[in-house]
Amino acid sequence: MTPDTLDTATRRLDEARAPYAIATVIRTVGATAAKPGARALILADGTIAEGWIGGGCVCRAIARAAQSAIARGTPRLISIQPDEDLAAQGLTPGQTHEGRDIARNGCPSKGAMEVFVEPVLPRPELVIFGASPVASALATLAQPFGFDITTPDAGPLPDPTSARMVVIATQGTGDLDALRIALASDADYIGFVASRRKFATLAARLDMGPEAHARIHSPAGLAINAVTPEEIALSILAQIVQHRRQGQRQT
Secondary structure, eight states: OOHHHHHHHHHHHHHTOOOOOEEEEEEESOOOOOOTEEEEEEETTSSSSOOOOOOHHHHHHHHHHHHHHHHTSSOEEEEEOOOOHHHHHTTOOOOOTTTTEEOOOOOOOOOOOOOEEEEEEOEEEEEEESHHHHHHHHHHHHHGGTTTOOOOOSSSOOOOOOEEEEOOOOOOOHHHHHHHHHHHTSEEEEEEEEEEHHHHHHHHTTTOHHHHHEEEEEEEOOOOOOSSSSHHHHHHHHHHHHHHHTTSSSO
């Protein structure tokens, strides 16, 4: 797979907001068809779209690793070894050992290889409802954080291709409509810029059940004693980052 071929393929997938993974052979031992530096582009369903990293004996294991990397959003290092090598080390396929996902190579050549699989996911979406000072400040503040920012007027949100965060900063202009649209979506996070009393009133008007009520962070943002629109936007962005990264940090 040439750099130009890879660039063309990844550009097409990026434009379609489709997740994929790049698998790179980084080490081989013994007889293997693919050598270090071989690369492949793998789709979310495990299909190898471009490139080549070996025969069917190893491709299935690498495809599974790519699917896992895409689902988890974290890179994987996969070690593919013949049965006798695994037995000599007391390893079994499917386990993780010293940061490597262990897989079996059933090829007659009995070579071993290590492959680094890096997921490439669509940028998370930040949907901001409203034209209030808080909405404007949040759209500006969030730009360097890797979000695709949209400010829809009305109507249902399209099905997301990545994580979606929704902030309702309508502040009295279209509050109910924005809440309905947000609740009808598959948003990972919904923040509503309002007091607890106002949210309780609107939730009652929408006949919002406990499950829907629990999906909405209101007042939106972490409790940092924010006062100005910029400070409120900062507290909301901090809460979004906290929600997005939950469980990703190693303790």
